[in-house]
Structure formats: C-alpha cells, structure tokens
Amino acid sequence: MVDYKKILHSVNEVLKEKGKRKFVQTVDLAVNFKGIDFKKPENRINIDIVLPNGRGKEVDVVIFTDDPQKQLEANKLGAKVYSGEDIEKLGSDRKKLKELAKNAEFLADPKLMASVGKNLGRVLGVMNKLPRPLVGPVSVAIKNAKNRIRLSTRGKYLPVLHCPVGNENMSAEDITRNIEHVLEKLKSKVNDQNIKSMYVKLTMGKPVKI
Numbered sequence: 001m002v003d004y005k006k007i008l009h010s011v012n013e014v015l016k017e018k019g020k021r022k023f024v025q026t027v028d029l030a031v032n033f034k035g036i037d038f039k040k041p042e043n044r045i046n047i048d049i050v051l052p053n054g055r056g057k058e059v060d061v062v063i064f065t066d067d068p069q070k071q072l073e074a075n076k077l078g079a080k081v082y083s084g085e086d087i088e089k090l091g092s093d094r095k096k097l098k099e100l101a102k103n104a105e106f107l108a109d110p111k112l113m114a115s116v117g118k119n120l121g122r123v124l125g126v127m128n129k130l131p132r133p134l135v136g137p138v139s140v141a142i143k144n145a146k147n148r149i150r151l152s153t154r155g156k157y158l159p160v161l162h163c164p165v166g167n168e169n170m171s172a173e174d175i176t177r178n179i180e181h182v183l184e185k186l187k188s189k190v191n192d193q194n195i196k197s198m199y200v201k202l203t204m205g206k207p208v209k210i
Helices: 002-015 068-077 084-091 095-101 110-126 140-146 174-187
Strands: 026-033 046-050 060-064 078-082 104-110 147-151 160-167 195-202
Touching: 002 026, 002 174, 002 195, 026 174, 046 084, 046 174, 060 068, 060 084, 060 140, 068 078, 068 140, 078 084, 084 095, 084 110, 095 104, 095 110, 104 140, 140 147, 147 160, 147 174, 160 174
Parallel strands: 060 078, 060 104
Antiparallel strands: 026 160, 026 195, 046 147
16 A cells, blocks of 8 residues: 555645635545456445544534433434434435435434334435444444545446545645545455555545555
C-alpha cells in the first residue's frame, strides 16, 4: 500500500484547490482495481469502516428500539428514536423515509431487525442505509455510527470504489490518517497487486493521483 507521505502530498494538493464555495466540499477517495471480477458474488466488497478522525460532517443517527433505557439514553445524545410500533408506519410513508435517510445512519435492536427489513428494506437497501445491529453501549454505537462509512461494490460492479474520507475544513493530516485506515481495512479483502490506482478529490475539484 502507499505510504503516509505520498498520501499526505496528494491530500495537500487537493486542498490547495478548494477555493471558496457556498458549501463545504467532501474529500473523496477512489480506488481502481485490476484482475478482480466484481460481478462474481464472492469477489464483492462490503465493509463498514469507522473513520478515526470522523467524516467532517454532522450525521443524524436513527435508532429502532423498544428498550426504555436505550430510548432515554439515545434521546439524550440527540438520536432520533423509533419504537417497534413506529416501523410499519414509517415504512408506509416512503417520502418521509427517504428524506430521513438522506443524512442519517440507522441502528436497530437485533430483535427488530426482521421488522425493519420487512417494512423499510426496499427503501433503505437501495440507498445502502440498512441499519446495523445496536449492540454494546448506546453512546459508543452512536459515536461509531456518526463516523462510519461503507465501502461497497454496487450497481454495475465496475472495478472501482468510492468513499468519503473527510471534508475540506479538516487538516490534511487527519484526512490522510482516515485514508490510511480505509486502505488497511481494504487490505483484508484485496491484495496489493489488485489495486491499479488511487485518487483523491474534492466534490468540485480535479482528482489527484496518490
């Protein structure tokens, strides 16, 4: 994999071109592959990654639980909480669900996962927003959800993956550490020789090769 200094250099080049926009641009990583057929199910990649320095943006967290204690703690931490009874109602209003999912990560108690899949799966699955199981301390689960990205092969299964690794207001060092973490996770699924090239870019910027 590429070393820290090379990644840092590319990130600095990207940030030089950020200019002044009316919105905060995302920094994206693109990885191009060779010798892998992602049309084969066994080759597809689907990894949850918690970025060590965060995504650089505020993300809503939606929690499905019937546990009163979890509901109370989640509300205190600013999460949006839905009970098991709310799931079917939410599923019947696709417009509301899509709007909710635009900037949210979802967590659900394991015993509610089947209900979530049945009622919300068609919408959240397409948006790659299916909930992750709510296990362990609620505070930790919410923190991880806010910093989580998904690295996955989808659609036409082209030999390329894209993911956000920060935004233009973050330091180059923090973005670089996020990229390193993504690449470390990717190594568990893909060999170095299968990576053809990597680029980093801003939302409105030109890609810079790493």
